[in-house]
Amino acid sequence: MPIYEYQCAGCSNQFSLLQSIHTKPGETPCPQCGTTRVERLISRFAAKTYGSGDADPSGGTSCGHGGGCGH
Numbered sequence: 001m002p003i004y005e006y007q008c009a010g011c012s013n014q015f016s017l018l019q020s021i022h023t024k025p026g027e028t029p030c031p032q033c034g035t036t037r038v039e040r041l042i043s044r045f046a047a048k049t050y051g052s053g054d055a056d057p058s059g060g061t062s063c064g065h066g067g068g069c070g071h
Contacts, residue, residue: 006030009037 002021007014008030015031029036 005041005043006038007041008035010035
């Protein structure tokens with residue numbers, strides 16, 4: 001599920017929620033004041049990439065033991 005950022009029209013509180021992509025407008029209450037008059041904000045997309053020097057996603061390393069990486 002994606003994380004969405006909102007700003008409340010009632011109290012100006014900004015907050016983030018982990019929500020289903022199927023959540024409709026008017027179904028998200030502000031955690032501070034309870035109103036459902038919230039506006040979804042434009043957020044930056046973040047992704048993790050793995051380069052040759054980084055650990056791979058499975059938890060291993062990018063080089064084998066006895067290779068040129070010093071292990």
